[in-house]
Amino acid sequence: MDTLSDQEITKLLNSLDKSWYADFRVYVLIHTLLDSFGRIGEVLALKRQDIDFEHGSIIFNKTKNSLFRIVPVTKKTLNLLEKLIDECKEFESDYIFLTNAGKPLRDDPARKHLHEITQRAGIEKRVHPHIFRHTGSMLFLKNGGSIRVLQKILGHAEISTTMIYAHVLDDTIKVSMNSLVRLNI
Secondary structure, three states, X not given: OOOOOHHHHHHHHHOOOOOOHHHHHHHHHHHHHHXXXXXXXXXXXXXXXXEEOOOOEXXXXXXXXXXXXXXXXXXXXXXXXXXXXXXXXXXXXXXXXXXXOOOEOOHXXXXXXXXXXXXXXXXXXXXXXXXXXXXXXXXXXXXXXXXXXXXXXXXXOOHHHHHHHHHHHHHHHHHHHHHOOOOOO
């Protein structure tokens, strides 16, 4: 399963000219995908009312299994979403991610733009929207997150689906165990 390194994420984000609407929009999209572990369709379907700025969460209503889920996100992502909403207020759309013409952004154009900025950034790896879901999940587990909590965030009905990330837990356990001071008995 492909993921992005911290350096690749930084390189990708730094390649964007945030003074251009399309680049700023994909900057916010990448942060939202990474922070929420959302699927591209879920994130692009977000509407203003799906962002709970007070409680710091996103409500995904258009999900793969048709069940809504609430996912906490960072203040940085909330601030970026708020700026994007403000940037698009003239269009009077409930959707957050809009085209330059004010229509809801769809999967294919978002993928195409992501491909273009990946090339611009000089990243050889195939970067697609789902790689951010994998990357966010891996980082969550590497930083001590629970596989059960990850299951809930990802919206997986079965833990076996989430277990594709279990090798990260194995590596984390090894590192943790090796860092412990052991008694020589």
